[in-house]
Every structure is written in C-alpha cells, then in structure tokens.
Amino acid sequence: xxDKDTGTGLLEQAPAPSxxxxxxxxxxxxxxxxxxxxxxxxxxxxxxxxxxxxxxxENLRTILDHASLPLIIGVGATLVILTGSIDLSVEGVMGAxxxxxxxxxxxxxxxxxxxxxxxxxxxxxxxxxxxxxGLVHTRLKVPxxxxxxxxWFVGLGIATVLFGDQSIPxxxxxxxxxWPSTLTFGVPNAFLLAAAFVLAGMFVARFTRLGRFAYAIGxxxxxxxxxxxxxxxxxxxxxxxxxxxxxxxxVLAALELGAGSATVGVGTLFLTIAAVVIxxxxxxxxxxxxxxxxxxxxxxxxxxxxxxxxxxxxxxxSAVSGTVLIAAVLVATWPHRSRLRIVx
Amino acid sequence: MSxxxxxxxxxxxxxxxxxxxxxxxxxxxxxxKNVSLEVPRHEVVGLIGENGAGKSTLLKxxxxxxxxxxxxxxxxxxxxxxxKPQDAVAAGIGVVHQEQSLLSNLSxxxxxxxxxxxxxxxxxxxxxxxxxxxxxxxxxxLARVGSTIxxxxxxxxLSFVDRQMVEIARALRVxxxxxxxxLVILDEPTSVLERNEAAILEREIRALRDIGSVLFVSxxxxxxxxxxxxxxVMRHGEVVADVRRGEVTEEELFRLMIGQESRARVRKGxxxxxxxxxxxxxxxxxxxxxxxxxxxxxxxxxxxxxGAMGSGRESVCRALFGTEPFDSGTLEVAGSTVQGWSMRxxxxxxxxxxxxxRKVEGMVGGLSAAENLTLVHPREAARGPILRRKAxxxxxxxxxxxxxxxxxxxxxxxxxxSGGNQQKVVMAKWLRAExxxxxxxxxxxxxxxxxxSQTVNDQIRAAQEDGAAVILLPDTLEEALEMAxxxxxxxxxxxxxxxxxxxxxxxSLDLLEKMV
Numbered sequence: 001x002x003d004k005d006t007g008t009g010l011l012e013q014a015p016a017p018s019x020x021x022x023x024x025x026x027x028x029x030x031x032x033x034x035x036x037x038x039x040x041x042x043x044x045x046x047x048x049x050x051x052x053x054x055x056x057x058e059n060l061r062t063i064l065d066h067a068s069l070p071l072i073i074g075v076g077a078t079l080v081i082l083t084g085s086i087d088l089s090v091e092g093v094m095g096a097x098x099x100x101x102x103x104x105x106x107x108x109x110x111x112x113x114x115x116x117x118x119x120x121x122x123x124x125x126x127x128x129x130x131x132x133x134g135l136v137h138t139r140l141k142v143p144x145x146x147x148x149x150x151x152w153f154v155g156l157g158i159a160t161v162l163f164g165d166q167s168i169p170x171x172x173x174x175x176x177x178x179w180p181s182t183l184t185f186g187v188p189n190a191f192l193l194a195a196a197f198v199l200a201g202m203f204v205a206r207f208t209r210l211g212r213f214a215y216a217i218g219x220x221x222x223x224x225x226x227x228x229x230x231x232x233x234x235x236x237x238x239x240x241x242x243x244x245x246x247x248x249x250x251v252l253a254a255l256e257l258g259a260g261s262a263t264v265g266v267g268t269l270f271l272t273i274a275a276v277v278i279x280x281x282x283x284x285x286x287x288x289x290x291x292x293x294x295x296x297x298x299x300x301x302x303x304x305x306x307x308x309x310x311x312x313x314x315x316x317x318s319a320v321s322g323t324v325l326i327a328a329v330l331v332a333t334w335p336h337r338s339r340l341r342i343v344x
Numbered sequence: 345m346s347x348x349x350x351x352x353x354x355x356x357x358x359x360x361x362x363x364x365x366x367x368x369x370x371x372x373x374x375x376x377k378n379v380s381l382e383v384p385r386h387e388v389v390g391l392i393g394e395n396g397a398g399k400s401t402l403l404k405x406x407x408x409x410x411x412x413x414x415x416x417x418x419x420x421x422x423x424x425x426x427x428k429p430q431d432a433v434a435a436g437i438g439v440v441h442q443e444q445s446l447l448s449n450l451s452x453x454x455x456x457x458x459x460x461x462x463x464x465x466x467x468x469x470x471x472x473x474x475x476x477x478x479x480x481x482x483x484x485x486l487a488r489v490g491s492t493i494x495x496x497x498x499x500x501x502l503s504f505v506d507r508q509m510v511e512i513a514r515a516l517r518v519x520x521x522x523x524x525x526x527l528v529i530l531d532e533p534t535s536v537l538e539r540n541e542a543a544i545l546e547r548e549i550r551a552l553r554d555i556g557s558v559l560f561v562s563x564x565x566x567x568x569x570x571x572x573x574x575x576x577v578m579r580h581g582e583v584v585a586d587v588r589r590g591e592v593t594e595e596e597l598f599r600l601m602i603g604q605e606s607r608a609r610v611r612k613g614x615x616x617x618x619x620x621x622x623x624x625x626x627x628x629x630x631x632x633x634x635x636x637x638x639x640x641x642x643x644x645x646x647x648x649x650x651g652a653m654g655s656g657r658e659s660v661c662r663a664l665f666g667t668e669p670f671d672s673g674t675l676e677v678a679g680s681t682v683q684g685w686s687m688r689x690x691x692x693x694x695x696x697x698x699x700x701x702r703k704v705e706g707m708v709g710g711l712s713a714a715e716n717l718t719l720v721h722p723r724e725a726a727r728g729p730i731l732r733r734k735a736x737x738x739x740x741x742x743x744x745x746x747x748x749x750x751x752x753x754x755x756x757x758x759x760x761x762s763g764g765n766q767q768k769v770v771m772a773k774w775l776r777a778e779x780x781x782x783x784x785x786x787x788x789x790x791x792x793x794x795x796x797s798q799t800v801n802d803q804i805r806a807a808q809e810d811g812a813a814v815i816l817l818p819d820t821l822e823e824a825l826e827m828a829x830x831x832x833x834x835x836x837x838x839x840x841x842x843x844x845x846x847x848x849x850x851x852s853l854d855l856l857e858k859m860v
Binding site (some may be wrong): 205207208209210212215216218219220223224226227228229286287 | 429430445446448449450454455458459471473475763805
C-alpha cells in the first residue's frame with residue numbers, strides 16, 4: 001500500500017492507474033520447487049547406483065508407462081482432495097469400468113462388440129459411480145471417506161457380477177490391446193494419454209469455475225457458502241470428474257492386462273493418494289495442484305523402479321514406499337505443526 | 345428483489361438507506377425496538393453501542409440474515425424486503441464483516457469478483473475464467489478505493505489492512521451490478537488492525553464518501569468521532585441519540601452509550617483473607633499478545649479484567665490456565681512458581697476455566713449432560729478405568745437440583761439443552777472439584793437470559809465463599825462492578841488501571857476511559 005498522505009492531513013485522491021500494475025510472468029517461488037528438486041535428486045541417486053540401467057531410454061519408457069495409471073487417477077484425486085474430501089473408490093471404479101469395457105468390446109467370450117462405444121459405456125459407469133459417491137456425500141451428509149470406501153466395494157461387486165462364473169474374457173491379440181504400449185514420438189501411448197489428462201486437469205484447476213471453486217471450498221466451506229458458491233453442487237461435480245478419471249484408468253488398465261479382471265486396479269489407490277500428498281497437495285484441502293501430483297507420481301514410480309534396479313528385495317519395497325509417504329507428509333506439515341492442534 | 349431492475353431514483357435528498365420503526369424480538373427480548381435511522385448519500389454514519397445494544401441484530405437485518413418483525417426498510421427511496429443475503433447485495437448494500445470473509449488461497453481478483461463468479465457474469469463464460477478481464481476489473485475497483493494491491497496476489501500473502509481493503513473493494517463490486525451509489529457497512533473493521541494500519545483504513549473510509557455512503561460500526565469512540573459525519577447511538581435495542589459530529593464530545597457519547605452510570609458499591613471486609621495468593625502473575629508477557637501483566641488473587645477474592653477487543657485479557661486468562669504459552673515473567677500458584685505449565689497441570693492444581701466459546705471449547709454436545717459433568721474429574725464416578733453409570737447419574741442429579749438445570753434429565757445429550765442450562769452444566773463440571781482453587785470465567789454470561797445469569801452469578805459467589813479465587817472476564821462493565829473485589833483495566837495488552845473496590849468506587853465511565 002503506498003502512502004498518499006501529503007502531510008496536509010487531507011486525503012489526496014489517488015491517481016487511478018491507467019494500466020493495472022501487472023507484473024511480468026508468473027511468480028517464481030523457491031519454496032514451490034522442493035518436490036521437483038526431490039525428483040531430480042532421486043533420479044541422480046539411482047543413476048549413480050545403476051549407471052548402466054537407470055537412465056536408459058528403455059527404462060525411462062518403463063517408468064513413464066508405469067506412471068500412466070496413477071497420473072490419470074491423480075487428476076481426479078487431486079481435485080477431490082483440494083475440496084477437502086477424499087475418494088477411496090478408485091480401485092472399485094477401475095474394476096467395474098474395466099470389466100464393462102472388456103465385455104462390450106471384442107473379446108474371447110464374445111459377449112458383445114460395440115466398438116468405441118465400449119469406452120463410452122465404461123466411462124459412463126465411472127461417472128455413475130462418482131455421482132453416487134458425490135450424491136451420498138453431499139445430500140445425505142455422509143463423510144466422503146466412508147462413502148467412497150463403500151463405493152469401492154460396490155464397484156468391485158459390479159465387476160465380480162459382470163465377470164460371472166464363465167471363462168476369463170480375453171482381448172484379442174494385436175489391435176487395441178497393443179495401443180497403450182505402442183510408441184509415438186518414442187513415448188508410450190499410455191503416457192501420452194496420461195499427459196493429456198494432466199494438461200486438461202491443469203487447465204480445469206486454473207481456468208474454470210470448477211477448479212477455482214474446488215480450491216475455494218477446500219479453503220473454507222463456510223466462507224465459500226457466504227460468497228455464494230453452490231458448495232454441494234461443486235463437490236458433486238468433483239466426484240463425477242474423479243469417477244471419470246478412474247474409469248479411464250480402468251479401461252487403460254484392462255487394455256494393458258489384455259483381459260477382464262475385477263481386481264485390475266489393485267495397488268493404484270495407495271500409489272495415487274501417496275503421490276498427491278507427496279506432491280504437496282494438502283489433505284485438508286485448498287492447497288496444492290495437479291502439476292504437483294504429476295511430480296509426486298513420477299517420484300514414486302522412479303523410486304519403485306530404482307529400488308528394483310538397485311536389487312532391493314520386493315519384500316521391503318512397500319515398506320519403503322510407506323515410509324517415504326509418512327516422511328513426505330511430515331516434511332510438508334512441519335512448518336504448520338503449531339496450527340495442527342487436533343489431527344484426525 | 346423484484347424491483348432491482350428499476351432505475352434507481354437519484355434525487356439528492358433521497359437517503360441511500362432509511363429505516364422506519366424497525367423491530368425484531370427473540371422470544372420476550374426486544375433485540376431491536378422501533379429503530380429509525382437514515383444514511384444519506386455521501387455520508388459516513390457511525391453506529392455505536394455496548395455489547396447487546398442491538399447493533400449486530402440490526403446489521404443482520406440489513407444484510408438479509410434476519411427478517412424484521414415490523415418496520416420499513418428503504419434503499420434509494422424504494423421499500424425493500426431482504427429475504428436472503430443476495431437480496432441485500434442486489435439492493436447495493438455491501439458488508440465488510442467483523443470476521444474475515446475472504447478465501448485466503450485464492451487471488452485478490454477472484455475474491456473481489458466472487459459473488460459475480462458464482463452467478464452468471466461476464467467474468468466467466470461457460471464456466472471458464474477470463475483472468476485478464478477479471479484482473480483488470482479488480483484493479484479498477486481497487487483503484488477506486490485508492491489501493492494498489494496487485495489483483496493477482498494471493499490473499500494469504502496480504503497484511504490485515506490490505507485484506508480489509510479487499511473486503512471493501514468487494515463490497516463496492518456489489519453495486520456495479522445495478523449502477524447505484526453503494527452503501528458499505530463496515531462492522532468493526534479496525535478491531536483486527538494495528539494502530540498505524542487502522543489509520544490507513546480510516547483515511548480510505550473517509551474517501552469512500554465520494555463514491556457512496558458508509559455505515560460504520562465500531563466501539564472505539566475516538567475513531568467514530570474522527571471518521572463519521574454523524575453518529576447513531578443504540579442502547580437496549582433502541583436508538584437513543586442521532587448526533588452530528590462536532591455536536592458531541594467523546595464523554596457525552598460514553599454517557600449516551602451507557603445510560604446512567606453505575607457505580608461500584610464499596611465492599612465490606614478486608615482486602616485479603618489469605619496470606620498466600622491462590623494465583624499470582626508477576627510481569628507475565630507473551631509477545632504480540634500482552635506484556636508486563638502483574639496481579640495476585642487471594643482465596644475467596646475475585647478479580648475482574650475489563651478491556652475492549654484486542655486488549656489481550658483473553659490471552660492472559662488462557663495463559664493462566666496453560667492453554668496459551670507466556671514467554672516472560674513468572675506465574676505462581678498457591679505460592680510456588682510453576683514450571684512447564686500446561687492445562688493438565690493447571691487442572692491438577694485446582695484451576696478451572698469456563699471458556700467463552702461454550703459450544704466449541706466448553707462441552708461435548710453429543711455426550712449426555714451427566715457425562716459432561718464428570719469429564720474433568722471422572723474418578724469420583726469410576727472404579728479404576730471403568731466408569732460407573734449410577735454414580736455418575738447420582739452426581740449429576742445432585743447438581744441439576746442445586747443449579748436448577750432444566751429439563752431435569754441428565755441423560756439427555758448436552759447439545760439439546762438451552763444455552764443457559766448448558767452453561768450451568770459446564771460450571772458444575774468444574775465446581776464439583778473438591779480442590780477448586782482458582783475459577784477463571786471467560787464471559788460466563790454471554791448469551792444467557794437473566795434467570796440463568798442469576799444462577800451462574802450465585803454459583804460464582806458460592807465458589808468464592810468456599811475459598812476459591814475468581815478471575816472474571818465480564819461481558820459488561822456493570823457485571824464487573826457488581827461481582828469483583830478488584831478490577832484490572834487492560835488496553836492493547838497492557839494494564840492501564842487497577843481499582844481496589846474495598847477502598848474506591850469507580851464508575852463504569854472511569855473504567856471505559858482507561859479502556860479506549
């Protein structure tokens with residue numbers, strides 16, 4: 001605030017700036033760089049440990065390939081977490097959507113072949129389950145933690161019923177099954193799809209009402225309401241988006257697996273939530289972003305990949321991942337620990 | 345509002361806001377009684393009154409949160425009815441609330457435009473933001489109030505005075521929708537500000553006169569007299585004075601606000617019953633909150649600490665009880681200096697604390713009244729780790745009888761009792777303690793009806809007679825004059841006066857002079 005007191009005790013009318021004082025470029029803040037530095041450090045460490053294997057094009061492709069699913073899910077998960085809720089239904093939605101997709105496209109069981117409509121149907125299943133989560137959470141006022149935990153198993157149930165007691169539905173070799181791992185510009189298609197999701201997600205978070213209101217709601221639902229934001233409606237939208245992302249990931253996972261399976265998503269929930277948090281999005285809502293989640297996903301995938309290459313026993317890998325998650329949360333919340341008087 | 349689309353009448357004499365005989369009562373209490381007032385265009389009108397004078401109720405009526413029982417509200421000469429906050433906004437009334445109402449993780453521009461963003465507006469198209477336009481609009485509005493904050497700054501990076509400027513800018517944004525001169529209501533906007541920040545804000549408020557009118561609510565009388573063209577004084581829900589600046593002095597405003605002065609009666613008996621103070625603070629301080637606070641309270645005596653908002657007296661009490669730290673000075677309890685003071689130790693030493701935020705800090709609404717009653721000292725109603733329901737109920741019934749808690753069913757969840765009865769249970773929770781040595785009460789009568797207030801005050805006196813030292817943060821000065829043996833006055837974290845009521849009998853005016 002500039003001081004306009006001229007010393008006469010009277011208020012001088014401030015000359016209205018003809019041009020708003022716009023600063024050039026985005027603000028660059030060093031503190032926002034921590035996660036990127038950690039990723040670079042991780043890559044440096046593993047390159048030093050495995051000079052011949054880690055930083056090769058093949059291995060980088062493997063990392064990007066493995067990062068695809070959590071990146072896609074991470075977009076929806078970040079939006080949900082930004083509002084201060086959480087979506088645990090990821091694996092169930094993936095199972096239901098993946099199974100829907102396999103059974104509606106050309107498969108060994110020959111149940112149906114709707115061509116591209118199979119993808120639409122699978123996405124619709126995800127949107128439907130997301131809407132279910134959102135509606136129960138906002139209208140019946142059930143904590144999102146519980147609702148989505150339930151929807152997780154509803155999704156698994158749907159997938160199991162669809163699977164039935166017949167033979168495993170396999171996708172035919174070649175064709176769409178090969179699409180995710182096909183290289184375009186030297187990068188697997190699966191990762192390109194994931195990158196498209198991330199870019200779209202970043203756009204939503206920065207340039208749309210949905211994204212901005214998600215931040216607002218996460219900051220304070222009360223104040224958001226007072227500002228006229230239809231809080232419940234936007235929370236519902238966010239869950240629908242998350243369901244959509246999970247379903248897309250389910251289709252991709254089914255393609256990569258080449259068969260229908262209810263448990264196609266096993267293990268992705270932990271990886272995604274961990275990536276969101278490690279990236280620096282606060283579980284309390286309001287702070288963070290989708291690019292951060294992307295960095296978090298790359299960190300965790302590089303970590304897992306590097307541990308394997310370094311010969312660390314797979315038996316202790318999950319313990320390492322868990323430790324990294326807790327350490328990351330600790331580091332992220334350390335400066336604010338005095339304010340976190342009650343942690344639930 | 346159905347008539348928002350009509351062109352506003354812009355006659356010079358038409359006041360921006362006019363109230364005629366507006367009343368609102370809750371049950372048998374008249375919160376606002378036949379209030380008539382005018383806010384002319386291009387004028388800053390001050391609204392003052394004590395706690396409970398009806399200011400907040402009046403504001404809630406003006407912002408559409410309450411509907412008046414009777415009376416007429418006119419804006420720009422047209423009668424209006426505000427059924428919801430949006431109606432008030434549509435009529436060109438913007439409010440800067442006492443509490444911050446900005447979303448701290450969004451940018452200044454977003455906050456200024458928020459009301460518009462959440463409805464259909466040019467700033468968004470099909471749900472997509474147009475940042476450039478948003479930032480330019482915000483910069484233009486900020487320039488109107490003479491502020492040069494970068495609209496892209498995150499609100500959490502702003503100082504408090506800048507946040508207030510953003511709030512004011514947003515209140516002005518409201519009017520552009522209908523192109524009338526806006527009315528900005530400022531509800532104690534300086535209470536969170538430092539002195540020099542408040543001075544900046546003052547200048548900006550005076551400048552608002554050029555573009556609209558202002559209703560300025562405050563309890564700092566010097567400030568009101570500096571900023572406002574006219575001052576409206578409320579007392580007991582009624583307007584008791586409507587005066588122009590220059591026609592009154594600060595003292596006269598005091599008197600109008602308080603009504604007749606009340607004077608403390610001189611206390612009987614000596615000044616102290618015990619040689620050792622139950623609690624003694626020596627030069628207690630906490631950076632940014634309070635400093636050099638010294639006092640001693642002997643068993644059976646009571647001390648009231650009075651002060652305006654921001655005086656730091658709440659922090660002092662919390663420090664005594666170990667819920668807030670202090671970083672200088674010493675605290676002695678029963679004659680010995682405390683080390684590593686915490687709430688747990690305080691309770692063990694027989695300190696009790698009745699918080700002002702009863703619903704948040706003082707009770708567990710979902711548990712039964714009986715369970716609440718035995719929360720602090722569960723041992724008497726338990727055998728080892730096992731709680732004994734019967735013993736608990738018996739204890740509860742006893743206290744329900746003694747404090748006349750209604751309904752007389754300690755098994756009901758405490759959240760379902762009325763405020764007064766909740767407070768009685770919260771009191772009983774502490775009074776049960778056999779070793780009660782210091783009773784700290786933070787606004788114990790807030791929101792209570794006269795009957796419940798009487799019971800609470802009786803219990804405070806009874807605890808005092810049983811040898812407890814009482815430290816009271818009263819709601820009103822009358823309460824302090826009635827209940828206390830000694831009164832401390834605090835301002836901006838420091839003690840500005842002390843009165844021993846055994847030897848002197850100050851009036852409420854004497855206290856107020858040291859408060860502001």
